[in-house]
Amino acid sequence: MPAYDIQMCDILEQRNIRRKEQLRRFLNHQCLLIRRNNYPLQGVFRERLSFEMMSAELCVRKLRFSKEAIGRLCDKLRDNLQTCPTTHTALSVSMKGTTALTFFASGTFQIGTGDLSSISQCAARSCIHQVTDAILRRGDQFIxxxxxxxxxxxxxxxxxxxxxxxxxxxxxxxxxxxxxxxxxxxxxxxxxxxxxxxxxxxxxxxxxxxxxxxxxxxxxxxxxxxxxxxxxxxxxxxxxxxxxxxxxxxxxxxxxxxxxxxxxxxxxxxxxxxxxxxxxxxxxxxxxxxxxxxxxxxxxxxxxxx
Incomplete structure (x- = not known):
């Protein structure tokens, strides 16, 4: 076989090898994307827990207040804690009050506070700040x-x-x-x-x-x-x-x-x-x-x- 034909065969073989390698990398990348984006079509949210779902004994032990007292507190702070009603994922006033009182009563990390209410640490931090600010605005009414x-x-x-x-x-x-x-x-x-x-x-x-x-x-x-x-x-x-x-x-x-x-x-x-x-x-x-x-x-x- 002439030397020219041999050289052409080597070039074609190397080109095929490169194409196969590129195809293999492309398929692997697609598999990774499928694994990462394998989310359900509809968002899944954990069930959130507020004081209204707790027993009277658990409220006193976890939040240091009775359910009636927490309910009255949430009613007084409702104007400052109420969010836009069109947001279906927004936290309710009772949820915010429960999260803040959990932190006040335990003094633990915000991650643990959020776990009790099944919300994230960032959401727990926001609840604590909002409830604290709302209480400070009404502090002169009671102290x-x-x-x-x-x-x-x-x-x-x-x-x-x-x-x-x-x-x-x-x-x-x-x-x-x-x-x-x-x-x-x-x-x-x-x-x-x-x-x-x-x-x-x-x-x-x-x-x-x-x-x-x-x-x-x-x-x-x-x-x-x-x-x-x-x-x-x-x-x-x-x-x-x-x-x-x-x-x-x-x-x-x-x-x-x-x-x-x-x-x-x-x-x-x-x-x-x-x-x-x-x-x-x-x-x-x-x-x-x-x-x-x-x-x-x-x-x-x-x-x-x-």
């Missing part, structure tokens, strides 16, 4: 320190007097720290004396463990007295006539005409009785903070930082 009603002030003083015989007490005040992750700027200012980042929150309550005032706008390194002097409650109490009413605070607060603190040294029996009545009455605010953090574990350091 307020009103001194304009003398009868209400007398009822509070009587309730405190029944605890340990301390007269004219209208509130007890104390500070608590809420742990949080290190901020991106000025992180040193948020380190408290125990070595972790936090916000210093000052809380005032009545004898029935109802929160009357709260200030959370200061970093963890700020002392309680500094936080009190820069909140609205301080200006409100300065308007009281001297000796007309008192609130009780610990040794970290300054002595005022409306703020009573315990004696640092008890040299006689009268001061000892005063301190005993003071401590016994002021324990209400410590119990209030304990109940608040035990119900909403996201505020407690044991469940991690926010």
């Amino acid at each position: 307020r320190f009103d001194l304009s009603a003398p009868q209400q002030r007398e009822e509070r003083a009587l309730a405190f007097y029944r605890i340990a015989g301390f007269p004219k007490v209208i509130a007890a005040i104390d500070g608590t720290h809420v742990a949080l992750k290190a901020p991106s700027s000025n992180a040193v200012r948020f380190i408290k004396r125990k070595g972790y980042h936090s916000l210093n929150a000052v809380i005032a309550c009545d004898a029935k463990i109802r929160i009357l005032s709260m200030n959370t706008g200061h970093c963890g390194s700020s002392p309680d007295s500094f936080v009190l002097q820069h909140c609205n409650l301080y200006d409100c109490l300065n308007q009281l006539p001297p000796g007309s009413a008192w609130i009780l605070g610990d040794k970290g607060y300054p002595l005022k005409t409306w703020l009573m603190t315990p004696y640092r040294r008890t040299n006689n029996e009268a001061r000892e009785r005063y301190n005993q009545a003071h401590v016994g009455t002021r324990q209400v605010v410590e119990r209030t903070i304990g109940v608040l953090k035990s119900r909403f574990r996201c505020l407690d350091k044991s469940e991690g930082a926010l």
Whole structure:
């Protein structure tokens, strides 16, 4: 066979080999596309769980509230949480409330919070932010320190007097720290004396463990007295006539005409009785903070930082 024919045969054979290789790669690529795009014709969504589907016992154990209380909360926040009714995949108000309360009550990761309601982590994060913002908008309707009603002030003083015989007490005040992750700027200012980042929150309550005032706008390194002097409650109490009413605070607060603190040294029996009545009455605010953090574990350091 001539050399020219042999060379042509080699060229044709190599061309066939390349075509077969290209065809093989093309078929493999098509198989991969079929596997990746093997979706059902109609979207499949997991069944979402809200408090309405839970038993009364499970609601209290998981969400820290009864079904009736959660229902009333959702009704009050409906105007802020209601989405467009034409979106068939949108989360309902009860679903958003359930997701947010699950996070507030457990303080766990948002992935675990979303798994309970069968929604994604991104959707759980959005629910938590929306419900939190809606509650903050209505916070003044439920948390307020009103001194304009003398009868209400007398009822509070009587309730405190029944605890340990301390007269004219209208509130007890104390500070608590809420742990949080290190901020991106000025992180040193948020380190408290125990070595972790936090916000210093000052809380005032009545004898029935109802929160009357709260200030959370200061970093963890700020002392309680500094936080009190820069909140609205301080200006409100300065308007009281001297000796007309008192609130009780610990040794970290300054002595005022409306703020009573315990004696640092008890040299006689009268001061000892005063301190005993003071401590016994002021324990209400410590119990209030304990109940608040035990119900909403996201505020407690044991469940991690926010």
